[in-house]
Amino acid sequence: MSEHTSRKSLSLVALLLLSSLAGLVALPSASAVNETTVGTVTGVETWTGTMNLAGDVTVAEGSKLIINAGTTVNIPYGAFIDVEGAICIGTTACGASAGSASNQARFVWSVPSATDYEKEGRCFVNGSNTYTNTDAGCGSGMIIRKTIDQSSTATGISYAEFENGYGYPIYVSTLQQVQYGVLVFDGSSTTATGLSFTNINTSNVLAIDFAAPTLADSEFTLGVDGNGYDAAAVRAYGAGAGILATVNVRNSEFTGNPEPDCSQQGGGRTVIFIEESYINIDNIEVKDNSQGVFLKGTSGWLTNSTINVKCNAIDTNSHKETGNIKHTLNIYDNVITTAEGAGITAYDGAIVDARNNVISGATESSGFGIRSSTVQIHNNIIGPIGGWNGLWIYGTSDVVAENNTIQDTGKEAVLIGEYHFNDQGWNVPTPTAARLYLANNQISNNSGTCNSQMYGGDFACPAIHVFMSSATVYDNTVTNNAGDGFRIKGGIVNAQRNTMEVGGFAANISMFDDNYGNKYGSIAYFSGNTYTNASQVYNITESRVTVQSEYIPDPGAGELYPVSLQWLGAECPYVQDECLQVPSTAALPPAFMPMALEVIANSTVFSFADLQNFDAGKVHVQNQNSAWGSQVREGELVRYQVKAKNSNVFDATVVISDATGLPLYTLQTDAFGFTPEISLPSDFYLDRNWNHLVGESNVEVTISPGLTEFMDENTCSDGYDNDGDTFVDGADQSLSSGDTSNCDLGNRELPFYSVAAFKFSKGTKDFDFVLNGPIDDVINLDNLKPSVAVTQGDGASFATTVTLTGTAWDGIVGPYPLDIVAYEKQFGLVKRVEVQPPGSVDWYSAVDTSGAGGEITLSNHPFKSWAFDWDLSAHPEGEGDVTFRVRSYDGLDYSPIEVRKYKLNLVAPTILVETPNDGSSHDNAKVTFTGTANDPYSGTWGSDIQSIWFDINGPNSYTSHFAIEGSTAWSYDWQFEELDSGTYTFTVWAADSDFCIDIVGTCNAETRTLTILNDNALPFVQLSEPINSDVLRASEDQIIQGVARDNDGQVTRVEIEIQDLASGLMLNNGPIPVTTFAPNGAWATTWDTSKLIHDQQYELVIKAYDGEDYSVAERIRITIDNPTDADNIAPIFDQNGWAGTITIFCDANSNAIDRCGQGAVIDLTAYFSDPDGTGEPENDLLFDIFNDATNLDDDFYADYVSINAQGLATYNPPWVQPTSVIADWSLVGLMFEARDSYDSVAYSYKVNVIVRSVAFDVERVDSGPVTANNPATFSGEGLPNSIVAARFDDAKGIRLNSTRVAADGTWTMDIASNQMSGVDKAAIIFEMDGQVYSAPGTTADSLFQLRSESADEAGGNLLLIIGAIIAVIALLGAGAFFFQVEYEEFDDEELENAAAPAEDPYAWGKAKETPVAIPAQAQVQPAAPQPAAASTHPGWLWDEASNSWVPDPNYTPEQ
Secondary structure: HHHHHHHHHHHHHHHHHHHHHOOOOOOOOOEOOOOOEEEEEEOOEEEEOEEEOOOEEEEEOOEEEEEEOHHHHHHHHOEEEEEOEEEEEHHHHOHHHHHHHHEOEEEEEEOOOHHHHHHOEEEOOOOOOOOOOOOOOOOEEEEEEEOOOOOOOOEEEOEEEEEOOEEEEEEEEOOOEEEEEEEEEEEEEEEEEEOOEEEOOOOEEEEEOOOOEEEOOEEEOOOOOOOOOOOOEEEEOOOOOOOOOOOOOOOOOOEOOOOOOOOOOOOOOOEEEEEEEEEEEEEOOOOOOOOOOOEEEOOEEEOOOOOEEOOOOEEEEEOOEEEEOOOOOOEEOOEEEEEEOEEEEEEEEOEEEEEEEEEEEEEOOOEEEOOOEEEEEEEOOOEEEHHHHHHHHEEOEEEEOOOOEEEEEOOEEEEEOOOOOOOOOOOOOOOOOOOEEEEOEEOOOOOOOOEEHHHHHHEEEOEEEEEEEEEEEEEEEEOOOOOOEEEOOOOOOEEEEOOEEEOEEEEEOOOOEEOOOOOEEOOOEEEEOOEEEOOEEEEEEOOOEEEEEOOOOOOOOOOOOOOEEEOOOOOOOOOOOOEEEOOOOHOOOOOOOEEEEOOOOOOEEEEEEOOOOOOOHHHEEEOOOOOOEEEEEEEEEEEEEEOOOOOOOOOEEEEEEHHHHHHEEEEEEOOOOOOOOEEEEEEEEEEOOOOOOOOOOOOOEEEEOEEEEOOOOOOOOOOOOOOOOEEEEEEEEOOOOOOOOOOOOOOOOOOOOEEEEEEOOEEEEEEEEEOOOOOOEEEOOOOOOOOOEEEOOOEEHHHHHHEEEOOOOOOOOOOOOOOHHHHHHHOOOOEEEEEEEEEEOOOHHHHHHOOOOOOOOOOOOOOOOEEEEEEEEOOOOOOOEEEEEEEEEOOEOOOEEEEEEEEEEOOOEEEEEEEEEOOOEEEEOOEEEEEEEOOOOEEOOOOOEEEEEEEEEEOEEEEEEEEOOOOOOEEEEEOOOOOOOEEEEEEEEEEEEOOOOOOOOOOOOOOEEEEEEEOOOOOOEEEEEEOOOOOEOOOEEEEEEEEEEEOOOOOEEEEEEEEEOOOEOOOOOOOOOEEOOOOOOOEEEEOOOOOOOOOOOEEEEEEOOOOEEEOOOEEEEEEEEOOOOOOOOEEOOOOOOOOOOHHHHHOOOOOOOOOOOOOEEHHHOOOEEOOOOOOOOHHHEEEEEOOOOHHHHHOOOHOOOOOOOEEEEOOOHHHOOOOOHHHHHOOEEEEEEEEEEOOOOOOOOOEEEEEEEEEOOOOOOOOOOEHHHOOOEEEEEEOOOOOEEEEOOOOOEEEEEEEEEEOEEEEEEEEEEEHOOOOOOOOEEEOOOEEOOOOOOOOOOOOEEEOOOOOOHHHHHHHHHHHHHHHHHHHHHHHHHHHHHHHHHHHHHHHHHHHHOOOOOOOOHHHHOOOOOOOOOOOOOOOOOOOOOOHHOOEEEEOOOOOOEEOOOOOOOOO
């Protein structure tokens, strides 16, 4: 037998022995003690006393490791314990003895020796960018996997000490890095108490992948690695599964290294580092470390803790998001002390709520540092702060600070907006919009000195500093403040009811000039504030300020005026760079800001009303180059109450604008409908005579050199049209006796204002007035009523249940171009649609089917569609008319009522068929049906019999289903002249508006069965000339001929209709009907085509008629050839050699432009010729693609197929196709046309160009080892004419063999052992035109393994076979002659093969030197097995039918 068979036998025997032995192998015990020192723990195992590990230990999933208290586990450096099942350490609930602080389980790793450190540990993988840690001890740790049994009876860790651990490396996908920890929670959640750590290189604890462990009553310390892998004691990345499954750390102590400084290069580490996780940290103590806690993208709680560090105590950055939910980090009830750093920072998108914390220290920083974040600060004690601010806010931040105590700060107590951005040594961003709500805070003892080049150097620090930001400052108390109370530069401030003890100005308000042509004036509103010790109350430069309802104290520190106004630049608009702009922080306006966010471009504006100890004479004005530079506006107090339908309107908007349309105030109403009380200017004061005072009368003003004028410094000299009458100052003269707003006779212009009040769903109100005194008035909003429409008009009919639908809208009906337009036009929502059914005094609500969700868009709104159902099955008046009333309601008003009257149907109609009689016969091509119908309805719209329905069934599956118009008396003629004879069944019923429409349903129906006699066979017609697609030369007597017959009669005429396909019109000059026929049915006629249009297509429709029926029409299309030269001979198409199908093969795995080879090329000159041309078709004819108007598929073929001047038509899909899908590249029904110089044309036959996708693939079709005579055979598909080569295992390897892909896209190749260059085992690859074969779904090169038999093995096996055969022959004797012959021949053949001389290993290469002819298109057939020469097997013949050798009946053995 062969070696292959021998090996199979040995394998079977080995498999049998292994199967037998498997039953004798005993499984490990389910419970063991100190058994597994390396490998896998299966079942339950207990470690106690001293356990010395020899390597890594894995606790298999479903297994459990118990470690008793007091156990010492000694572990080689770099080894780990991997828990996939359950682990119980010192916890009685899960089966271990109880641990305590004095009786811990210890995990002690050995420390590498000096020579060990020269080795690369398990965390280093050569060439890897991820595993680059060479430390010999790396890998030591314990990993708790997510597969553990997390029940308290299975897993628990109590009182465990970890010593000398380096840390286990685990990949963190969010970081795309490896991180290290000695105790790693990989997606697991368990409780660990009483932990302690000594001499740990990296992190004590690392939690990842939604792990939510609880760490309690433990001691943690920083990692001590000296090669940069030291880390926070506790770290988490992507841990916790939500606010109910957090990483919990409580009642624990953290220590580290207090030596590193606080700079970025200081090298300090935080003791806790959490990123993208959910946490709950409670009652921890952080001490003896430079840094505190870092929380990035994290949500949860940090509470009741004491943090005493050198640098920042709690750093937060970014926030945690779940879907569209942005989570908050809560920092409550902590005592925070820092030597240098900040107490709490919130940077770059953090969302923080800080309450009841005590923060102090910070000799180089602030209590709170906030950058571009959203923070709530409540009930905290902040200070003493030795470095900078109590609150330091910059970037695009939004902060609320209430009920805090801010004391003893080194600089400003509150700073929003970083003004040092241009100062040397400061690395802070340029100002952006920010907002602060500061209320009910106690601020005291800020007496430091601030410095900035923006303010010319040193200045006393203000209590509240607002730079290019917005602030609402309510009800705060400031005491012992050495600088200004407010310093506002380029800011927007709403300050009310504050009490301030200041050493400088009460409020220092100025613009910010960025020195790039932009000046941003401040906007400030002050009301009800109290100031003491102020040197000056309001110092205002190029800004807009309103003050009302305050006591203005006298100035101090040598100042003469409590209010100072300045305009320091040139006059705007003559110098554009001097014009004021609204600060960019208007994008985040102050809360409850009553003033509109506008500035007067060319003026410092101070408006006041209801001030005590103050008048316009206490204002000092300093103008530079502009008489309009400073304006004082004395005002009146104005307040409105907004109502709708006599009800107070909360949160209504009231916009008050001046005569120019400039909005001055945008107010919101309170719960009682009241706006805040605001100041509206009633008189304007200027300094026209440049004496620094305003509001004087009859002053002399220089108009131009040498020209002066006396005037009053009021609204008649301010350059404004204050009353909106289009006249300014002196031009505003009295127009009538009642006109008091003018500048005549000591009068002045009275200010004109407009008011716009509105509240969505409540209404709007617009009005204007001239202010001549205080206002406390009511605004009654006007509401636009809603509307409703009902889809079902009067007279609609319903059966039993009335279903109404429609639409409703508030305000003005659409359509609307934009969402905002829809909102403004409707300005309210329909709250409900109500319907009053017939006979009811109540109104019932319809269902809103719009799906708008309470939102208004241009395409939808609430109740845009609605529905209402009402059951009238028990209507007491029965069938008849019913009336419904419909209205809509928007919360204030009802719409006009829509009234609809409908028909109510409760009973189905009945029918009576009078004729024909059931069972009657009919043969005159028509049956007349008559009868009556009845319905109970007799209301406004008369009879409700709407239709009479017929359902007909007849022979040969004939069916018909239709209705005729109904009435109480009806009739219908049913025509059957074209139907088959036989029995027909008629089902007839009546339908009203609701019952039995299309189906019988509940109606009664009458049935008639009739016999129809109508036997006539259709005639038929055939056309023999012309034939379809002919091109006919125009003539006066074009022959049309054919045959028409009738099997049960005779054809009486043949009708011919001709249609011009270009115009769609029927020709009226076609042949007259044919009425003369030959005995065999032949007929002929002539047709004058001489006047028809050249190259126009016409359709001929021919029908035969036998006196009763027409035949099926015969249709052909022809083209008329009517050239200008009547003697011209049209081109000819020769179909010989024309292929009906051409196949293009394209490489599916290539993007090359030649992936389809050369495509398909057709030489049109071989098929078209011009009989009266030169004999050179390429010069005689113009070739083109024919576009068949009836075939949509070929509309773009002309874009894909090109024809050159030599008449070669080429289609190469990758060059022209717009799609990359090869399956879409085939062209079906492609036709060509050829035209001569006289525009005569010939058309080709259709050709289908099939594009086939071919993917290079390889398959070995046999198996087993390779010999010289038994090669490995491979086959596959590829691009025709491409070379497929086999190489040793890479594209640069030795080529073993090659072949060319046949025209049908298939190839085969043999590789024999003598082609393997003496290699017994080899991995080979296949390539086609440089493309290496990869198995589908993979990108790696596919390797095919070949193994050759050695000569010795083959010879040895043959000798064994010969010996076996000889022994059999000796035993069996001459009686086994037949078998003797067979075996001897087999042995001889094997020996011949073994002894044959070795083939030339380079024969394949030499063979390739001879070019191989490529067939144009060949079908590759599988090769049939070839028999050996007859002399090789005497007495035997090869039988192809059975594919085997059979005895030769004519064979006579030699004697």
